[in-house]
Amino acid sequence: MMATATNKQVVLKGYVDGTPKETxxxxxxxxxxxxxxxxxxxxxLVKNLFLSCDPYMFRxxxxxxxxxxxxxxxxxxIEGFGVARVIDSDDPEFQPGDLISGTTRWEEYSLIxxxxxxRKIDPQLDVPLSYHLGLLGMPGFTAHAGFYEVCSPRKGExxxxxxxxxxxxxxxxxxxxxxGCYVVGSAGSSKKVDLLKNKLKFDEAFNYKDERDLxxxxxxxxPQGIDIYFDNVGGEMLDAALLNMRMNGRIAVCGMVxxxxxxxxxxxxxxxxxxxxxxxxxxxxxxxxxxxxPKFVDHVVxxxxxxxxxxxxxxxxxxxxxxxxxxxxxxxxxxxxxxxxVARE
Amino acid sequence: MMATATNKQVVLKGYVDGTPKETxxxxxxxxxxxxxxxxxxxxxLVKNLFLSCDPYMFRxxxxxxxxxxxxxxxxxxIEGFGVARVIDSDDPEFQPGDLISGTTRWEEYSLIxxxxxxRKIDPQLDVPLSYHLGLLGMPGFTAHAGFYEVCSPRKGExxxxxxxxxxxxxxxxxxxxxxGCYVVGSAGSSKKVDLLKNKLKFDEAFNYKDERDLxxxxxxxxPQGIDIYFDNVGGEMLDAALLNMRMNGRIAVCGMVxxxxxxxxxxxxxxxxxxxxxxxxxxxxxxxxxxxxPKFVDHVVxxxxxxxxxxxxxxxxxxxxxxxxxxxxxxxxxxxxxxxxVARE
Numbered sequence: 001m002m003a004t005a006t007n008k009q010v011v012l013k014g015y016v017d018g019t020p021k022e023t024x025x026x027x028x029x030x031x032x033x034x035x036x037x038x039x040x041x042x043x044x045l046v047k048n049l050f051l052s053c054d055p056y057m058f059r060x061x062x063x064x065x066x067x068x069x070x071x072x073x074x075x076x077x078i079e080g081f082g083v084a085r086v087i088d089s090d091d092p093e094f095q096p097g098d099l100i101s102g103t104t105r106w107e108e109y110s111l112i113x114x115x116x117x118x119r120k121i122d123p124q125l126d127v128p129l130s131y132h133l134g135l136l137g138m139p140g141f142t143a144h145a146g147f148y149e150v151c152s153p154r155k156g157e158x159x160x161x162x163x164x165x166x167x168x169x170x171x172x173x174x175x176x177x178x179x180g181c182y183v184v185g186s187a188g189s190s191k192k193v194d195l196l197k198n199k200l201k202f203d204e205a206f207n208y209k210d211e212r213d214l215x216x217x218x219x220x221x222x223p224q225g226i227d228i229y230f231d232n233v234g235g236e237m238l239d240a241a242l243l244n245m246r247m248n249g250r251i252a253v254c255g256m257v258x259x260x261x262x263x264x265x266x267x268x269x270x271x272x273x274x275x276x277x278x279x280x281x282x283x284x285x286x287x288x289x290x291x292x293x294p295k296f297v298d299h300v301v302x303x304x305x306x307x308x309x310x311x312x313x314x315x316x317x318x319x320x321x322x323x324x325x326x327x328x329x330x331x332x333x334x335x336x337x338x339x340x341x342v343a344r345e
Numbered sequence: 346m347m348a349t350a351t352n353k354q355v356v357l358k359g360y361v362d363g364t365p366k367e368t369x370x371x372x373x374x375x376x377x378x379x380x381x382x383x384x385x386x387x388x389x390l391v392k393n394l395f396l397s398c399d400p401y402m403f404r405x406x407x408x409x410x411x412x413x414x415x416x417x418x419x420x421x422x423i424e425g426f427g428v429a430r431v432i433d434s435d436d437p438e439f440q441p442g443d444l445i446s447g448t449t450r451w452e453e454y455s456l457i458x459x460x461x462x463x464r465k466i467d468p469q470l471d472v473p474l475s476y477h478l479g480l481l482g483m484p485g486f487t488a489h490a491g492f493y494e495v496c497s498p499r500k501g502e503x504x505x506x507x508x509x510x511x512x513x514x515x516x517x518x519x520x521x522x523x524x525g526c527y528v529v530g531s532a533g534s535s536k537k538v539d540l541l542k543n544k545l546k547f548d549e550a551f552n553y554k555d556e557r558d559l560x561x562x563x564x565x566x567x568p569q570g571i572d573i574y575f576d577n578v579g580g581e582m583l584d585a586a587l588l589n590m591r592m593n594g595r596i597a598v599c600g601m602v603x604x605x606x607x608x609x610x611x612x613x614x615x616x617x618x619x620x621x622x623x624x625x626x627x628x629x630x631x632x633x634x635x636x637x638x639p640k641f642v643d644h645v646v647x648x649x650x651x652x653x654x655x656x657x658x659x660x661x662x663x664x665x666x667x668x669x670x671x672x673x674x675x676x677x678x679x680x681x682x683x684x685x686x687v688a689r690e
Binding site for chain 1: 411412413579583598599600601610611612613614616617618619620621622623624625626627628629630633
């Protein structure tokens with residue numbers, strides 16, 4: 001006789017048209033007939049510990065198939081990156097008790113299959129487990145790949161980072177500082193600005209909501225212009241940055257959270273500066289650089305152990321808190337990387 | 346006693362705010378005290394033969410110093426590329442009778458100094474003199490540098506060229522065909538479309554003014570998407586191209602004649618596709634690649650002699666015709682590269 005288990009889930013009610021709301025998600029309880037990975041399935045039955053809230057996920061709430069990732073399935077728990085413990089395994093590479101990070105679902109227990117980004121967590125690493133969703137996870141690797149591979153930084157260059165205290169931005173800024181760059185972060189509250197300047201060691205930071213004229217703000221912080229803009233937001237900040245790029249500047253287009261996958265309602269008006277300043281603007285996804293992942297982990301863990309890098313998380317307790325925490329990303333309620341703690345072990 | 350000479354000139358009346366008009370330029374007659382290059386001036390006194398009308402010149406009609414080239418000086422003849430014959434020289438590298446191409450002024454006779462792009466024309470080349478303003482001049486070299494250096498083309502890739510029958514576009518398309526690419530050109534009249542298909546050997550061409558939905562038009566010509574967009578116009582065509590780029594596509598941002606240096610009034614809305622398709626978008630100027638100029642001349646002259654490349658010019662007779670010919674560029678009145686013939690020899 002197999003033991004059944006209840007399984008709380010966060011489910012997408014239906015596809016979203018406008019701005020996603022908390023009520024587009026609902027908590028459900030389902031029943032698992034057993035906590036086992038079926039024989040022949042090559043799958044893992046895992047207990048989810050930490051779940052990641054990431055802006056790209058908003059696009060999956062819309063019925064749009066033209067993106068690099070298909071939409072969520074209504075009525076099903078949503079998918080996302082997570083850290084989990086293997087309970088049962090039909091894959092010989094994984095054993096019960098193993099800790100893994102990779103794509104899982106927003107529920108207590110998931111049956112998952114091996115995939116490109118599913119990794120066994122090395123217990124020797126000795127970093128907080130949740131960091132595998134941020135500093136050592138997809139956002140951290142996005143920062144690493146984007147900064148080193150797309151921005152081609154040189155010592156002494158000037159760097160602007162938007163959404164600078166977010167999951168990606170905070171690491172970009174710290175890597176840039178360690179590389180010998182001058183780094184300015186933009187964020188949406190005085191608390192975040194304070195963290196950027198005092199905890200994350202950015203050279204300067206400002207609250208874009210306090211600036212009536214973003215162009216003037218950028219001229220103040222970059223009197224000689226911007227060599228590298230690591231763009232996490234698109235929209236008006238991108239337009240203002242275009243006006244302030246230096247000759248041969250680079251723009252890494254990493255996210256457009258201000259548009260969350262919709263076309264930009266306001267439009268970008270200053271692309272002409274790409275010509276006059278010979279600027280390269282490049283979109284990228286971390287998944288194209290996975291061969292660099294081991295190097296990234298070594299590099300970041302080394303700096304973390306030496307105290308050169310810190311990482312700020314916004315930890316939300318319990319699956320019940322997940323919808324509010326996730327939707328809060330849209331308005332920047334989170335301070336640092338937003339993570340849901342489903343269970344501690 | 347030195348002979349004086351009259352010198353007809355095309356002069357900028359004053360800085361322009363909105364769209365440049367023919368009446369912003371005027372014909373003047375000045376007097377040259379002599380047709381000589383003053384001793385110690387290191388200058389050349391030249392007789393201008395052909396003058397080039399190029400879209401970048403519109404920006405120089407505005408009082409704007411943020412571009413890569415300063416504004417024209419009101420009351421003075423405007424500057425531009427030209428082909429001229431040396432009448433007198435105080436520079437030992439040039440002799441009376443030499444033919445040169447480079448920056449000169451819109452007048453019958455100019456006193457010019459050696460500069461980066463001033464070149465002696467090799468009479469052995471045996472191509473029409475005016476071609477040194479187009480096929481073998483700045484526009485041709487823009488096509489060459491942009492296509493080979495910025496677009497990194499591979500055989501079999503799909504290429505969209507806007508303003509495709511223009512001074513730059515017609516060569517881009519022909520180079521792309523010779524490189525083994527599939528090339529579609531967009532232009533603004535049925536006559537130009539006909540030239541693209543039948544004379545310039547593009548695979549396909551369409552009149553963008555006949556298309557109510559540019560996105561649908563591009564989907565028709567590029568069912569598999571666009572690898573390379575050589576953008577000479579910006580605006581709506583760029584926005585539609587962004588929706589149709591293929592994975593790892595490249596956009597060479599060469600000109601935004603639709604905006605002639607003003608910020609885009611409509612705005613670009615589809616930059617999100619840079620991320621999902623990992624597209625590189627790069628602004629460039631030919632002047633950054635001048636070390637490749639000799640290679641370019643060899644390459645293009647070789648193809649021209651073999652009959653692999655043709656070049657369409659729109660030749661306008663006399664300095665009197667210059668203001669109308671120049672302003673006509675803005676509405677695409679020219680068919681092919683617009684040149685003013687000031688004198689035949």
